[in-house]
Amino acid sequence: MNNNLKRINIYSIYLGALILILPLIAFFINAFSFRWFYPQVIPKELSLQAWVRLKLIPKPGQRTFEGFLDLWASNPTVIKALVNSLTIGILVTIVSIIIALPAARVLGLLNFRFKKLIIFIMVSPTILPPIAFVLGLNINFISIGFSGSFFGVCLVHLVPIMPYVVLTMTGIFANYNPDFEHQARTLGANKTTTFFQITLPAIAPGMVVAALFAFLVSWSQYLLTFLIGAGKVMTLPLLVFSTASSGNPALTAAISIIFIFPAILILVFTSKFVSGQSGATSGFGKI
């Protein structure tokens, strides 16, 4: 009886896992079989045509190293969007970490008046929807010329990322003993050496996780980029959205696979760090 129950339990876990990866399976079938018509479950033939049409893989016969280079050098839309997404994500992540570091330290280690209020202000973008601020901000950005600029897009990405990075790193500092720094100082290390040899190694693991997920938050932004970018800054999510709306499943699937690749990579890298307690997860609601 108990054994049967156990077995049912395990089978339902497997079933759940299978259901959960159905979309992923559908993505791969769509992307690698150009004509996957209803009611086929298994596609009749495999094809790279979607990738060829996106100019990511050269036509048959030109698939040499040079062929790839030439094709990519012609700067197809997907590559352009990919580079934009990467650049924005990396820039915004670095800037947010640098800005958040001192703030998180103060919030994590010290007690002072208005601390609750400041944390409340910091977290409000994680609760209130982006549409509430971005419409108004857009008009402002148009009037000062930030709209449609790369810089404007980076700036607006800081809004969902900043609270997340500050909160995560505050959590890191709350579990951090500053006496380690004091110890190093009394042993003759100056402030700079202490930061690089004592502080940084201690907070690095948490910081890397915060950075990776900050990057993901930026990587996933659709609405903010669409509005502030005003059609001039093309990123991957914009491309996924427009392709999906225009309806070619093979192209949509191929772009989506590129789009989710870093997400899966980051999950693999960080799965051992990610836990509800770390606070790192609270930002996922935003992706």
Add this chain to the structure above:
Amino acid sequence: MGGERLKIVLSLTPPLLIIITLFFGGIFYGFLQSLGYQPAIGKYELNFSAYYNVMFSERYAKLFWSGLALNLWVSFASTFLAAVFALFGALAIRKTFVGKTLCNFIYSLNLPMPHLVVAVGMIFVFSQSGLLARLAAQIGMISSPGDFPVLVRDKYGFGIILAYIWKEAAFFFIILMSVLQSLGENFEELAQSLGANRWQRFRYVILPLVMPNLFSASIIVFAFSFGAYEVPALLGVIYPQMLPVMAFEFFLNPDLNARSEGMALSIIIALIVMILVVFYFWLTQAKIRKD
């Protein structure tokens, strides 16, 4: 001591400046515009007519109230169901079995996945020519795509709910797993030795222990699903339409008067989220005081 205060101020200023100018500044300016302040077309007087129009004018009232109903339905249903699925998943997966690590990974897989991709995935799986419809046709359950129920781009928001469940269940799952892990099995074993059966252990031991975390996670999920744009934009229909999509389309409307209405709508969404969050905090605080 003065030096310390200076350090605090200097450290906190940059992130606060970003949040205050961009986020609160944006909300404030949007609010001004929702009151009809549009210097671009020479409108400076302030009034609440955009709010009135959105909620009560003959033109928009039906759209607005049906949209609000859809919003509430989608957010509540997806938050609740995602939490329930995650809870059962997390409870089931705690014990060791073959393939546990892989299952754990798959259950967390949607966590870093962008919402946009999950929405596209729902189309691929649940549309009338999607993976499930094909499987159903294969085993003879349906004879044509039209026999398969409309699950995406449907007027009940099923597709949207499915997408949010897919995505947020992973979020709940991770949080629950770490809570359960840190609790260990001691409490349950203790309860068992005191004579609690399987259901009682769930109801009186596990549930109260995970509830605080479950609650705070659900507020994040609820607030997000209430105000997000991408998923309903891809998986919704023209009528009824979720409020964020409606606000955005008003805003993009070439008629600049509709812009005020779009802004008003976005402020209304923010207000509702805020009221619900405050209500939630009041509820949990009251409960904590009572305990």
Add this chain to the structure above:
Amino acid sequence: MSDLKIENLVKNFQGMDRPAVNNVNLDINSGQLVAFLGPSGCGKTTILKMITGLFQPDNGNITLDNESLLPIPTEKRGVVMVFQNYLLFPYMNVNENVGFALKMKGVNKSIIDERVKEMLDLVKLPDIGLRKPKQLSGGQQQRVALARALIASPRLLLLDEPLSNLDAHLRDEMRELILTIQQKLNVTTIFVTHDQEEAVLLADKIALIFDGELQNFTSPKNYYEKPKNIKAAKFFGGVNFINADIVDNKIQSEIGFCEYQGDNIRDLNKKLFLTIRPENIKISKNNEFDHNSYQGKITSVIFSGTHTRYKINVNNVHLECSLQSVGIDNMKEDDQIFVHLPKDKIWGMND
């Protein structure tokens, strides 16, 4: 080598209604081993952190060899502190931890290696250089922390509760080690403790601190025999306190007239307290004492091995006396006896 002078030291923290350190003055001679003794939260660590420069005092001065430390940054003071919980850098192995201070000075690698080995020998931990702190026991971690502190020959060594995290057995061993090393290197040392026994066993002089204020700074022996006030006496296990007045240059206590030889007679107020250690009180069935002899009744007898404790009621004042157990088994509860408080052992305090 290094005389430390602390003058009028004051430190306030936000949110505290009294100064964490209030007007502390101390003169510590070169090579001395000094204990800061006081209950938790009295400001011991705060004083150490001001000496190292991790806190800036709000007032006062700290000089080492007649040179003020205040303008010197922490890392240049030559004052090394060993923290309460060792704080070995977790991602460095033992060798790297111990060699840290020399590395900061830019010392040649081969010299560092040599010195690290010397230091590990000194703390009796050869052969663990490649281990990570996590792989060490509490006692070993403490020794490594000590070695790390001593490697750069500090002018002043500060130990914050070096023994409090160790179990009783390790504590004795560690105490011996600190004592031998301190004597061998002759480094001026301050260590913090809230255990008076530990302070007495280790220190040349003890600074007793309550609520941020220095109560007394003197030898351990004086704390037992010549405490400055009731609080200090109680902290060192004093239990006998008798109200008294000075009348016509004589001491009249609540149990009767009292002969007194203490050298502080001129400093005593009109109203004062007398105290005496339990082991200095003598009792007898017969009145065989020539002075300070009072009649009383035994209210309880507690046998505790080598000693036996008697509680005695003298004119409604409760006194305790502790006698060697051998040969005095003829006194029991409710016996009427005579109590003798020798005039060279009794001590007067103002409050």
